[in-house]
Every structure is written in C-alpha cells, then in structure tokens.
Amino acid sequence: MAKSSIIGIDLGGTNLKCALLDSNLRIKAKNYFSTKSFDNKLKLIQGIADSINSFILRQGIARNSVSGVGIGLPGPVDTFKGVVHFLPNIPGWREVGLKKILERKTALPVFIDNDAKLMALAEYRAGQAKKYTNALCLTLGTGVGGGLIINGSLYRGSDNAAGEIGHVPINEKGPLCPCGGSACLEAYIGNTRILKEARKLFGPTITLEKVSALAKVNNRRAINLWVNVGERLGIALSGIINLLNLDAVVIGGGVSDAGEVLFESTRETIMRRAMSVQGKRVKIFKARLGNDAGIIGAGYLVKERQVR
Amino acid sequence: MAKSSIIGIDLGGTNLKCALLDSNLRIKAKNYFSTKSFDNKLKLIQGIADSINSFILRQGIARNSVSGVGIGLPGPVDTFKGVVHFLPNIPGWREVGLKKILERKTALPVFIDNDAKLMALAEYRAGQAKKYTNALCLTLGTGVGGGLIINGSLYRGSDNAAGEIGHVPINEKGPLCPCGGSACLEAYIGNTRILKEARKLFGPTITLEKVSALAKVNNRRAINLWVNVGERLGIALSGIINLLNLDAVVIGGGVSDAGEVLFESTRETIMRRAMSVQGKRVKIFKARLGNDAGIIGAGYLVKERQVR
Numbered sequence A, B: 001m002a003k004s005s006i007i008g009i010d011l012g013g014t015n016l017k018c019a020l021l022d023s024n025l026r027i028k029a030k031n032y033f034s035t036k037s038f039d040n041k042l043k044l045i046q047g048i049a050d051s052i053n054s055f056i057l058r059q060g061i062a063r064n065s066v067s068g069v070g071i072g073l074p075g076p077v078d079t080f081k082g083v084v085h086f087l088p089n090i091p092g093w094r095e096v097g098l099k100k101i102l103e104r105k106t107a108l109p110v111f112i113d114n115d116a117k118l119m120a121l122a123e124y125r126a127g128q129a130k131k132y133t134n135a136l137c138l139t140l141g142t143g144v145g146g147g148l149i150i151n152g153s154l155y156r157g158s159d160n161a162a163g164e165i166g167h168v169p170i171n172e173k174g175p176l177c178p179c180g181g182s183a184c185l186e187a188y189i190g191n192t193r194i195l196k197e198a199r200k201l202f203g204p205t206i207t208l209e210k211v212s213a214l215a216k217v218n219n220r221r222a223i224n225l226w227v228n229v230g231e232r233l234g235i236a237l238s239g240i241i242n243l244l245n246l247d248a249v250v251i252g253g254g255v256s257d258a259g260e261v262l263f264e265s266t267r268e269t270i271m272r273r274a275m276s277v278q279g280k281r282v283k284i285f286k287a288r289l290g291n292d293a294g295i296i297g298a299g300y301l302v303k304e305r306q307v308r
Helices: A041-059 A098-106 A115-126 A185-189 A191-202 A208-216 A220-244 A254-258 A260-273 A276-281 A290-307 B041-059 B098-106 B115-126 B185-189 B191-202 B208-216 B220-244 B254-258 B260-273 B276-281 B290-307
Strands: A005-011 A015-022 A027-034 A066-073 A083-086 A094-096 A110-114 A135-140 A144-150 A153-155 A248-252 A283-286 B005-011 B015-022 B027-034 B066-073 B083-086 B094-096 B110-114 B135-140 B144-150 B153-155 B248-252 B283-286
Touching (some): A005 A041, A005 A115, A015 A290, A041 A066, A041 A098, A066 A115, A066 A290, A083 B276, A098 A110, A110 A115, A110 A290, A115 A248, A115 A290, A144 A185, A144 B220, A185 A220, A191 A208, A208 A220, A208 A254, A220 A254, A220 B220, B015 B041, B027 B041, B027 B290, B041 B066, B041 B098, B066 B115, B066 B290, B098 B110, B110 B115, B115 B153, B115 B248, B135 B220, B135 B290, B185 B191, B185 B220, B191 B208, B191 B220, B208 B254, B220 B248, B254 B260, B260 B283
Parallel strands (some): A248 A283, B135 B248, B248 B283
Antiparallel strands (some): A005 A015, A083 A094, A135 A144, A144 A153, B005 B015, B135 B144, B144 B153
C-alpha cells in the first residue's frame, strides 16, 4: 500500500500545531493545542504522541498509510540522532531523545529538526525563497529563530545548530537572554518583550493583533512600537547581510503579521546601515507560507530524510 | 618553458606587500611599501604596476615565467570581472577595473580579490583552518575583514562581498563607520581606533607593539586595553558563532600579535555569551601564516583561477 500521508508538527512556545499532509504536502487537516496547557516535559511529549494517535483515529486513516511524522522544535536539535538539546522558551528540556520516545509511543518513523530550519526549508522548496541561492528565513514569535540557505542548500553548521539569528547580540550590554547570553535580538523583539512594551503603552488587555490594527489606523504610538521592532531587526540583519551577502531575507512568524509598518522600518534600517553592495542586493520578503511554514517544512523533512 | 613564479600582492591601508612566490607558493622575495606614500588612486595603481615590473627586473626572472599576479584588496571586489567596488580605508576608489588596468601595465594575467578572502583561502589550504569545514578567518588591521569557509569551500555570497565581519554592528548606536553604517565592530577595534585609545592612556608616541609589550610585563592599563578589544571581538563573534555554528575562528592581522591577553579575553567572552552547543564546538586560533597569509592567498588565487 502506498504511503499517502505525512504528519507535520510544529511545536512553538505558544502553540502545538499538528497537521495531516498528503504526499504533495497539501494540508488535509489541522489541530492546534496550547503549549502551556501541558504542565511539564513528560506531559507535553505525551500530548504530542496523543495528538498523533488521535489524529489518525479521528481522520479514519490507516496507521501504515502514514509514511512518517516530522516535528519542528523551537531550539537546537540533533536532527540525525533525534535528540533535542534544549528549548530556550520551554523549561525542562535537556538532551531529550524525542525521536525514539515518540517512535515507541506511535509506532511511526519520527524525524525532528529545529523549527526555524524547517520553515526555511519550506520557504526554499515551496515559498518565497524559491529562486534565491543565499537566503535567511526567520521566524518572529515567542522565540526569534532562523534557517539559512547557503549556495542553494539548507545550511546546518557543525552541530545542526546554525541559524540562531535570535541570539545575535545587538548591543554590548543589554537584557539577559534565556540562552545564557545578553543583549540578544530575541531579548528585544521576542513577542513577550514586544507585548510588555505594548502593555506599558496601551494597558494590560492589549494584544499584538490589536497593536497592528491600531498601527493600520495611524495610531502614532502603535506605529512607533513596530518601527522600533523593525529597527532592531534591521540592525541585526544589516550585520548578517554584510557578513553573508544574501539574496533574500524571508520573515515569518506571528510578529511578521504586524504588516507593512514593520517591513518598511526593517528595509529602511538595512538601506541605511548595511554596506552598499550587500544592501543593494538583498530583498526583504514576508514569508509566503505564513503560519503553515513549520508544518509544511516538517513534511519536507519526512520526505527528504526518507529518500536518503 | 614552465611557468614557475607567481607574484602575490597584499594591499592594506598601511602597507603594500609584494612577494615573489615559487610554484609551491613558498616566498622567494618580499618588498614592502607604505600605502600612504602614494598620494592618490592613480599613483597607487602605478605604484603597484611599478613594483611588479621592477620586481621582475630586480629578481632577474623572465616575464613569461611568471604565471600571474594575485592581488588582495581591503574592500569589496568583483573577483570575476576584476573590478574593485570601493576601499573603505583608502579614499578615491569607486568601481575601478584594476585587473584590466594592471594587465595592460604589466603584460601579465592579473587576478584580484578581497584580501580577507585570500587570507581565509590561505589559512584553509595551508594554515590553521586546514581541518575545519566551517570556519571564519578574520584579519585585524586598519580594517577588520573576514573570509568564510562554509561546507569546505570559500563562501563568496551573491556578489563576492561575504565575510565583512568588521561591519557587523555591536551596538544599536555607536560611532559612524567609513562603510556608511554605525557601531560596526571595525569602528571599535580597527587599529586606528585602538591606537587612539592607547594614546589617551600612554601619550602620543605609543605604538600598538609597545602596548603589547607593556601588557606582557603586566601593565594593568595595557592589559585592560587588550581585554576590551577581545570583549568586543568576542561579542561580535558570539553572534556569528550562534548564527553559523562554526568549527573554528582563525584570527590574523597585525592586531592579533597582541598575544594571549587578546585571545583569552575573546575566548572568555565567547564562552560567556555564545549558546552552549555552538560555544562548545568552536575553536579560536591565531592565524598560522601571519602577515604572509594575504600574499600566499593571492598566490592560491592565481593557481586556482588558472585551473578553471
């Protein structure tokens, strides 16, 4: 029987997204859970296993028609051994052999990787980075992650840990970061930090969606908040663009929905701060696959790893 | 007649170094000129041509035994078209077709590239980066330049402009940089800036060599000066190491002669600020080829370009 389905999972600091994909990686069904509804690591792992198993039951598909499960995780992962090193924004994860645990709990082949790498893989195979040989794809969410396409391939680095643009410092001194460093980009523009700023300006019930809506109707303070986020992102990107002479930067994740005000500020900062040759070359795009990039990338991971 | 010699040239903000290399890229003879002794761009180009021509005359070798001239330049270069885009620390250079001009003036094949890329190529082929698949080789001099080895090859980026670690910002706001940006690493640890700091501490006749000598005999202020340079370099490197998950960083150029105090401070900052997986992986070395890396890399450029 032909393996006709793939399960793609994207674990974020906020949501656990599960999707059933067909063999062309079209999304057939999706489920969202709140990551915080799981008290600890063991419950979260059991929650992932349950969601895979109940998915199969509820969708009425045969387990042996599922070719595999791909999972993106928000932190450094040994994709070949299937071990999660740690998750900066989800406490309690240290050297977890997630692949083996889930293969036992689901009786399916499981492949894991860093979520931002999978988003980059998806945008490069099927999205906005398709034509670009040297590209950085980044996700702005609870964490700020990234994946690099270098000379037309996903660049993993020496331990599959490359791409951590959220942990590029933008100041010598600055806020401590859960990664152990300080003044990391993520410590300034991770969504919890942006929300904290927004609450100071608009009170405790504000959401980032509301800040975006306010910016769209020309609320000056809302516009300034996104301009500041774009400037800080633009400063970090200027350095990376000078260093890597990229064709394209593709920006996704929840915060990228802030809209044109964020992208304009990012582009303007890069034009002002990056070197002329590198600044002229690079194009800054919004991710095309949106919130689905992670689960589609998880699908590509299963497809590409099984071909080997 | 076998082509048995290569001329390697390394143009820096301070010195113009010319060397005669044999076919194994061993240095047979060297000449140094002060870059500042040439008043302007045209005189400097004529000076390069004269040094090539008089080299051949003085060394008594036949022009047709020279297989080519390789030149490293301190700025972004189109290595394939042979055009220098600009030189941040040498005024007056904008889109100069140096390859063609010098081929006319010397009747020899000329190949040009960014100096830091050639230093990286030399350290990767024959020096400290030899065993490392993902490495950054940087030069600390008047400018702070770099070359990246990615997956075992010199990484050029989309316009051969990759590697500009000197223009990675280490603060949101900071001193203007000749590149047009601000708060660039080079604006803090380029040797002119270090010398300015040193003059404040030790008076107008101090040299960086003397500061190093003072640090070696435990002069507290001299040690602090190099510790600060190492910290700033370490902060920039932490971000790059988090992003690229490198095996090795190789540090050369005049400032790297400051010695262990600089390297210790750089390593200590990286251990403190880089992410755990990336920080554990990376090794920080002093360049092995020293001040000759640029001219040897220029030799490799001639050898490798002529094979194509």
